[in-house]
Amino acid sequence: MIRKLRYFTFIFAPIAVVIVLGAWSLKQADDTLAMVRLESSVDLAVGLGANALTRHLDTVQRDLRYLSAQDALKRLIQHGSSEALAQFTHDALAFSDAARIYDQIRWIDEQGDERVRIDRVDGVAVAIPQAQLQNKKDRYFFTDTMALDPGEVFVSPLDLNIEQGTLQIPYKPMLRFATPVADASGNRRGILILNYLGKTMLDEFAAASSGLSDDTMLLNAEGYWLKSKEPDDEWGFMLDRPETLGARYPDVWPRIHRSEQGQWLDPSGLWTWRSVYPLKSGTVSSTGTAAAAGPSGARVTSRDYVWKVVSHVSNDQLATLGTRTASRYAWIGTALLALLALLSWLLAIALDEQARARRLLERLATTDGLTGLANRRFFIDQVKQYWGSYQRRPDVPVGVLMMDLDRFKSVNDTHGHAAGDMVLQQFGRILRKSLRQTDIAGRIGGEEFCVLLRGSAVEGARIYAERIRRELEAEQIPIGEVRLTVTVSIGASAFMPDDSIPTAAMQRADAALYRAKAAGRNRVELA
Known part of the structure; x- marks a missing residue:
């Protein structure tokens, strides 16, 4: 019996030390690897969200240029005949039904009067009667677009739609893409404008970036939420709410604001961000205004029109990375010691089978x-x-x-x-x-x-x-x-x-x- 105990001690002692040290090292490495994986996954999700945003915007700009080049619109602008008006209205209806992403398609003349307006109502394109058309000469998107040269594109800030002087309820996020149109003599004859349903883009953004952190958000250049896990945080600049990411996290926002992209671990958790520049060559924007009427504050260049895709992994979520506790690894070590002989034999069999399979594969790969x-x-x-x-x-x-x-x-x-x-x-x-x-x-x-x-x-x-x-x-x-x-x-x-x-x-x-x-x-x- 004493000899057996000596053999047991001789075998058990070094293996026990190796298992204990190995379990501790594995736990440390596992925690580190989990953190690296989380960082990579969140960065990927942020990138996917950013790509979802730009993909939609490219499509809208192509659609705007396509519609502005239609013969029916050119005839309508040049002659103003009822036949041309009916033809362009028909074309715009068909286009809206095919695209299914535009809340409105409008031609607004140089006086700011809506001349053609196609609304999407309950999923169906509808031509609005002439009696219900409005004058938009005091809206910033009209005045800012009219200041452009034909061929240039104006992209509004992403904000909430205003109808009849008040915010639409429920809120309707909107991006307006507009371009000035001119007659054959080069005289401006108003603007062609597409009201893009921002909800489509925001929903796809949320789907692309979901599941990897407890808070992935979209912010404008001032740090206001355009998309958040908390709906009450959204659209503060339209609703006279001063709360921004910078106000809530004053140490975090300056770092996000001044850099294109990055990742930073601070006391509030892990922050990952990427900048999105929606404006392409030949497009401009402005600061817009939250008011029902009035000019925008200033013209905005493509480098100043920026959204920030930001992910925040809270400390509570980071704490879940340490779920493989010492007791769990201690249980694994004890089980390994109890089953050492059996597992060693099974491992030897497995390794032998693996080597045999490898030799067979090598032979099959090299032999006729x-x-x-x-x-x-x-x-x-x-x-x-x-x-x-x-x-x-x-x-x-x-x-x-x-x-x-x-x-x-x-x-x-x-x-x-x-x-x-x-x-x-x-x-x-x-x-x-x-x-x-x-x-x-x-x-x-x-x-x-x-x-x-x-x-x-x-x-x-x-x-x-x-x-x-x-x-x-x-x-x-x-x-x-x-x-x-x-x-x-x-x-x-x-x-x-x-x-x-x-x-x-x-x-x-x-x-x-x-x-x-x-x-x-x-x-x-x-x-």
């Missing part, structure tokens, strides 16, 4: 399944290696044989493909048993084979080839009740010092093989 010789891909790799060795040691010759079974097609045609397979297998056995450890043979085509003979020049290769040819010719291959005799034609060559490519000797041997075929088959020809 029918003949047991090297397959074409592996053989060509070997040719390159042999050639590299020859370049370093040109005093060690390498012979090359190209072999092709004579009239093999007739064997398949007369006796069937099973008989052809038996012929290939028998020839493969002949080659395998004749090879030295420094040689290699491969099947590089249907009935075409190649052999590399290290240490053999052309004459040595010829002698080897003759031996193979005679042995195959003497072989009687049983095919059912028939004894089949098959011959082989062989071309012999060797690596040369002035060869520029590894397969040059193969090409010479192949040419010699064709001469052997032409000379009557069942013979060896030298290159």
Whole structure:
């Protein structure tokens, strides 16, 4: 019993130390890895959210340019006929129904009067009667767009829609894309404007960036929430609420505001952010205004029109990274000690099976399944290696044989493909048993084979080839009740010092093989 206890102590003590230290190290590494994964996942989610925003905006700008170039609109602007008005209204209705992302499509004339207005009501495009059209000359998006040159695009701030002088309820986030339109003489005739339903974009943004942190948000350049997990935080600049991210987190916002993107761990948690610039070349914006009427504060360039996609992982969520506690790892260590012998044996079996499977996979990847010789891909790799060795040691010759079974097609045609397979297998056995450890043979085509003979020049290769040819010719291959005799034609060559490519000797041997075929088959020809 004492001896058994000594053996147990001798085995248990060092393993127990290793397991305890390993469990502690694993816990530390696991916590670190979990943090790295979280940081990478959140950064990916922020990037996905940013991409969702820009993808939608690019589509809207393309649509605006497309509509502004329509012939019906040009005729309406130029002539103002009722026929042109009806045609453009029809086209705009069809476009709205096809796109399904625009709350309004409008042509507003140079006086600010809505002349064509298509609203999306309960998912259906509706042309608003003339009596219900409004004047928008005092809205910032009209005055700011009219100040542009034809071809330029105005993109409003993302804000809430105002109708009849008041905010729409429920709130309707809106982006307005507008461009000035002109007649044939270049006179401005108002603006074409698309009211893009921001909810579509914001919902996709939320879906793309969800699930990886407890708070992913979209902010404007002033730090107001455009999208937040708390709806009460949103649209403060429209609702006269001064609360911003900067007011709530004064140490965090300056860092986010001044840098394009980044990640920062501070006492409030992990912050990840990325800047999104919605304005493309040829587009401008302004500060807009939260009032029902009145000019915008200032013109905004593409570099100043910025949104911030921000993710905040709170300390509570970060604390969940440490759920693999010491007690859990202690339980694992105890279980490992109790099951050490069994697990070691099972592991040894698994490793042995894995090694066997790896060897099998390596053999399958390098060996022709029918003949047991090297397959074409592996053989060509070997040719390159042999050639590299020859370049370093040109005093060690390498012979090359190209072999092709004579009239093999007739064997398949007369006796069937099973008989052809038996012929290939028998020839493969002949080659395998004749090879030295420094040689290699491969099947590089249907009935075409190649052999590399290290240490053999052309004459040595010829002698080897003759031996193979005679042995195959003497072989009687049983095919059912028939004894089949098959011959082989062989071309012999060797690596040369002035060869520029590894397969040059193969090409010479192949040419010699064709001469052997032409000379009557069942013979060896030298290159």
